[in-house]
Amino acid sequence: MDGPHGDATMLEDLESLDTQQRDWRQFPWWLLGIFLIAVYAIYIFLTRPSYQEAFQFIMIGLGITISTSLYAYLIALVLGLLAGLGRISNNIVIKNLATLYVELVRGIPILVLIFYLALVAVPGIADAIPGISNDNISLNFRAIIALSVTYGAFLAEIFRAGIQSIGRGQMEAARSLGMSYGQAMRHVILPQAIRNVLPALGNDFVAMVKDSSLVSVLAVRDITQVARLYAGRTFRFAEAYTVLAVMYLALTLILSFLVKRLESRLEAKGGR
Amino acid sequence: MAAKPIIEVKNLHKHFGEVRALNGVSLSVDPGKVVVIVGPSGSGKSTLLRCLNHLEVESAGEVWIDGIRLTRDQKQINEVRTEIGMVFQLFNLFPHLTALENITLAQKVVRGRSEAEAEQIARAQLARVGIADKADVHPGQLSGGQQQRVAIARALAMNPKIMLFDEPTSALDPEMIKEVLDVMLDLAREGMTMVVVTHEMGFARAAADQLIFMDYGKIIEQGKPTEIFNNPKEDRTKLFLSQILQH
Ligand SMILES: Nc1ncnc2c1ncn2[C@@H]1O[C@H](COP(=O)(O)OP(=O)(O)O)[C@@H](O)[C@H]1O
Ligand SMILES: [Mg+2]
Numbered sequence: 001m002d003g004p005h006g007d008a009t010m011l012e013d014l015e016s017l018d019t020q021q022r023d024w025r026q027f028p029w030w031l032l033g034i035f036l037i038a039v040y041a042i043y044i045f046l047t048r049p050s051y052q053e054a055f056q057f058i059m060i061g062l063g064i065t066i067s068t069s070l071y072a073y074l075i076a077l078v079l080g081l082l083a084g085l086g087r088i089s090n091n092i093v094i095k096n097l098a099t100l101y102v103e104l105v106r107g108i109p110i111l112v113l114i115f116y117l118a119l120v121a122v123p124g125i126a127d128a129i130p131g132i133s134n135d136n137i138s139l140n141f142r143a144i145i146a147l148s149v150t151y152g153a154f155l156a157e158i159f160r161a162g163i164q165s166i167g168r169g170q171m172e173a174a175r176s177l178g179m180s181y182g183q184a185m186r187h188v189i190l191p192q193a194i195r196n197v198l199p200a201l202g203n204d205f206v207a208m209v210k211d212s213s214l215v216s217v218l219a220v221r222d223i224t225q226v227a228r229l230y231a232g233r234t235f236r237f238a239e240a241y242t243v244l245a246v247m248y249l250a251l252t253l254i255l256s257f258l259v260k261r262l263e264s265r266l267e268a269k270g271g272r
Numbered sequence: 273m274a275a276k277p278i279i280e281v282k283n284l285h286k287h288f289g290e291v292r293a294l295n296g297v298s299l300s301v302d303p304g305k306v307v308v309i310v311g312p313s314g315s316g317k318s319t320l321l322r323c324l325n326h327l328e329v330e331s332a333g334e335v336w337i338d339g340i341r342l343t344r345d346q347k348q349i350n351e352v353r354t355e356i357g358m359v360f361q362l363f364n365l366f367p368h369l370t371a372l373e374n375i376t377l378a379q380k381v382v383r384g385r386s387e388a389e390a391e392q393i394a395r396a397q398l399a400r401v402g403i404a405d406k407a408d409v410h411p412g413q414l415s416g417g418q419q420q421r422v423a424i425a426r427a428l429a430m431n432p433k434i435m436l437f438d439e440p441t442s443a444l445d446p447e448m449i450k451e452v453l454d455v456m457l458d459l460a461r462e463g464m465t466m467v468v469v470t471h472e473m474g475f476a477r478a479a480a481d482q483l484i485f486m487d488y489g490k491i492i493e494q495g496k497p498t499e500i501f502n503n504p505k506e507d508r509t510k511l512f513l514s515q516i517l518q519h
Contacts (some may be wrong), residue, residue, distance in 0.1 A: 167358060170364060172364065175353065177353065178430065187377055
């Protein structure tokens with residue numbers, strides 16, 4: 001899968017750590033680096049009160065970071081599935097609309113997209129619908145919309161590739177039994193396709209958690225925004241941004257681990 | 273007492289861009305008859321079969337199934353397809369489902385049968401093709417011959433009036449061919465209308481009411497299997513039969 005997400009390599013290296021021979025050239029030294037950073041971070045954290053204070057302050061944003069990522073990801077899954085199906089549709093209008101969406105998003109930097117969606121598109125749509133006032137739409141909600149529209153396009157490509165990886169014979173067998181296109185998609189193609197792309201979907205969730213830091217530009221109080229506030233108020237830049245970086249690192253490592261677990265459990269359950 | 277044909281194909285043409293896969297094929301099959309189609313690779317046998325249930329839509333000509341002319345109407349074609357079972361060279365079982373689930377899925381989704389009813393029918397069909405004990409196994413754990421029998425059971429569970437077979441034994445190891453052909457022979461004896469693309473001449477001799485030889489998207493010769501085996505009229509038929517009977 002192309003895209004801005006390189007977490008797969010970390011997982012592969014983690015895997016090679018416990019399966020490969022311990023050749024020093026093979027050894028993932030960078031992982032040792034991460035381990036040392038973690039140890040150092042814990043050491044600083046335990047010995048310096050100023051870091052503890054920064055941590056306690058920045059923790060306030062953790063709930064927003066996690067909830068924003070989760071909600072945005074759930075919406076992105078729906079958008080991505082619809083757009084992915086649209087990309088392979090025989091209906092020319094649907095196909096082109098879906099492709100337009102994907103290409104637009106891929107051609108614009110995420111930061112610009114977030115500004116545009118949250119500050120131009122959402123207010124514009126809100127104004128166009130009678131009875132909905134732009135003022136009632138929270139920045140948190142706009143951030144979720146912006147992130148989900150962005151990632152919906154990435155996930156669309158994952159779903160499309162997954163569906164196209166299933167051989168033609170599956171659709172033909174389902175259709176020859178009298179199933180409609182939709183029934184065949186739902187009962188035959190998608191269950192297989194989604195299983196194939198679960199690792200890619202998981203990697204994109206990790207990537208989205210990192211990209212959720214961009215919503216701080218909307219003054220949403222996620223950990224990045226809170227860290228910026230803290231640094232601005234106390235001028236303790238080292239404390240604020242070290243704690244912030246370590247928090248993201250911890251989050252992504254934990255999530256990568258969970259994705260990996262899910263993946264191997266599915267492989268074990270695969271039964272084919 | 274001319275029975276009304278259950279399959280009627282009138283002057284069928286199918287083009288894939290420049291490739292003329294079918295070039296004016298006409299064919300009529302009465303209920304309960306078994307038609308075997310032979311011919312060299314690329315002669316249009318699969319395309320003809322796939323036009324019968326509109327997996328391919330004809331470029332010109334007409335296909336009539338049980339008195340209904342096939343159109344592009346999706347609802348109509350879905351209905352017609354429930355009357356036509358199809359068995360593929362590569363089985364095309366659903367790998368994420370067990371043998372039983374492979375057979376119950378379309379019954380539930382298309383025929384609207386209850387879980388219990390669909391399962392009962394599925395088990396009966398599995399028993400009929402001789403693998404009742406494999407109900408809970410995934411296709412990946414079955415041999416080719418067993419997979420193909422599940423595929424036949426899956427098609428039969430829909431109670432089709434017509435069964436299409438596209439080289440059902442071509443992908444099988446030799447020792448598994450017989451178990452699939454035996455199921456097909458039983459089916460033929462029970463009076464199923466069948467159109468079978470195969471190079472198993474033993475099956476053609478034993479079961480076919482009509483043998484069709486195709487080449488270049490056309491029917492070159494057709495008749496009783498014994499007639500065509502014993503004195504083929506066309507040179508191309510002779511050449512093809514001599515090649516195939518050598519094996
Ligand atoms: N989907 C397709 N696209 C393009 N060409 C096709 C397609 N299906 C079949 N053909 C061509 O049509 C001709 C007949 O194919 P087919 O019906 O599969 O022959 P057979 O089953 O007798 O081997 C071949 O030349 C084949 O390459
Ligand atoms: Mg063929």
